Amino acid sequence: MKNSALAEKLTDKDQNYVWHPLTQHKKANPPLGIVRAKGALIWDEDGHSYIDGIASWYTAMYGHGNEKIVAAMTQQMQKLDFVMFSGFTHAPAVELSEQLIDILPDNQAKILFNDNGSTAKEAGIKMAIQYHYNRGEKRDTLIAFEDGFHGDTFGAMSASGISSYNGPFEDFLLKVVRVPVPKDENMEDVLKKLDTIIDGNACSAFVFEPLVQGAAGMKFHSPRGLDAMIEKCQNAGVLCIADEIMTGFGKTGPNFATEHLQNLPDIICLSKALTAGMFPLSITSCTQTVFEAFLSDEVSKGFFHAHTYSAHPLGCAAALAGLELLNSGEILERRQYIAQRHKTFAAHLGAHAKVKDARSMGVIFAVDLATDANRYGSLRDKLYHFFMQQGVNLRPLGNTIYVLPPYVITDEQLQQVYDAIEGALEIL
Numbered sequence: 001m002k003n004s005a006l007a008e009k010l011t012d013k014d015q016n017y018v019w020h021p022l023t024q025h026k027k028a029n030p031p032l033g034i035v036r037a038k039g040a041l042i043w044d045e046d047g048h049s050y051i052d053g054i055a056s057w058y059t060a061m062y063g064h065g066n067e068k069i070v071a072a073m074t075q076q077m078q079k080l081d082f083v084m085f086s087g088f089t090h091a092p093a094v095e096l097s098e099q100l101i102d103i104l105p106d107n108q109a110k111i112l113f114n115d116n117g118s119t120a121k122e123a124g125i126k127m128a129i130q131y132h133y134n135r136g137e138k139r140d141t142l143i144a145f146e147d148g149f150h151g152d153t154f155g156a157m158s159a160s161g162i163s164s165y166n167g168p169f170e171d172f173l174l175k176v177v178r179v180p181v182p183k184d185e186n187m188e189d190v191l192k193k194l195d196t197i198i199d200g201n202a203c204s205a206f207v208f209e210p211l212v213q214g215a216a217g218m219k220f221h222s223p224r225g226l227d228a229m230i231e232k233c234q235n236a237g238v239l240c241i242a243d244e245i246m247t248g249f250g251k252t253g254p255n256f257a258t259e260h261l262q263n264l265p266d267i268i269c270l271s272k273a274l275t276a277g278m279f280p281l282s283i284t285s286c287t288q289t290v291f292e293a294f295l296s297d298e299v300s301k302g303f304f305h306a307h308t309y310s311a312h313p314l315g316c317a318a319a320l321a322g323l324e325l326l327n328s329g330e331i332l333e334r335r336q337y338i339a340q341r342h343k344t345f346a347a348h349l350g351a352h353a354k355v356k357d358a359r360s361m362g363v364i365f366a367v368d369l370a371t372d373a374n375r376y377g378s379l380r381d382k383l384y385h386f387f388m389q390q391g392v393n394l395r396p397l398g399n400t401i402y403v404l405p406p407y408v409i410t411d412e413q414l415q416q417v418y419d420a421i422e423g424a425l426e427i428l
């Protein structure tokens, strides 16, 4: 052992060898050592508890350590741990595909398995490019929203418009043309801009987070505008890829954000709450038309994209157990309850002098403070530490504070989160 033997606490030992994501190690405080989690709570190694106000990046919606999901995974582990997914199939993957197709928008027909959100997105983008290629067209341009976030692999990163993540890589990305998100005020301009983009480029796909841009700060846009954009794209043969990695499984109210739309996307990406935070798994679903473009006597027209852990049986078992909970009476009641409380709280906070905008959609709540701030600036740090002191884990983005709690959060815990936010307005 090098010096790690000297330190006792996780938080200290961590510093020896671990490189954390999204962390400037020269300035960041050491990470908290987390030893246990249950329901909406996580505990650190000193015994402090924190309400997981963002469900560990929108995953643990049925609560940490959910007994039904743990039991399903344990049972699966004892039967079939893992087997590769090329040449083989297994019951958890087949059943999960059946059930997902059942609840996804009507036009979705096939499920391709992956192991995280970025690779689900990457597969969606590659699918769109090859769809055109197989049909004899080279289409080299993606359409994407400003300030979108789609993941950290190259294709996903190309579609993402948040420059703090992309800086060093800008010169190496796929060709992307950006449009602002449609709102009531700019709808005509956005649609005109989209026409120009479609006319002037060989566009393969339009990539978007439907209705809510998560990493941008839970920013909402118009379903009517998005519908019109999808229609324009589809009329021009541009495949529409909905990134429901954050919004999927009830976050915006219905099971999927695309249910707020009339025009359905050609491809949908899901991850995060898919396995309730219990296992890395993702899927890319598509229409029968997309799938059929890959059928050929030429082997190379197939989709040669695979990850070793595609369709891991443990992840599929977790997802199946999660789906059973998603629309159970108990969870449905909580989904509606949280949505109602958020709405009331947004109306209440909206009137506060220090608040620029307070909004909610389903179980997503966000408030923009009436002050400018850097995405990773000092205001964000001050707020983060204040919330942690109050026993609430929230990760503000610039001047935006947002909440996306596990469905199982108790009434009192939710109140504690709101109280912490009101308290934060006092210290500003």
Ligand SMILES: *Cc1c(COP(=O)(O)O)cnc(C)c1O
Pocket (backbone or CB within 6 Å): 116, 117, 118, 119, 121, 149, 150, 151, 152, 209, 214, 215, 243, 244, 245, 246, 247, 271, 272
């Ligand atoms: C988290 C997220 C991703 C990336 O998923 P990873 O599993 O982190 O790679 C992509 N798109 C959206 C909308 C996300 O929220």
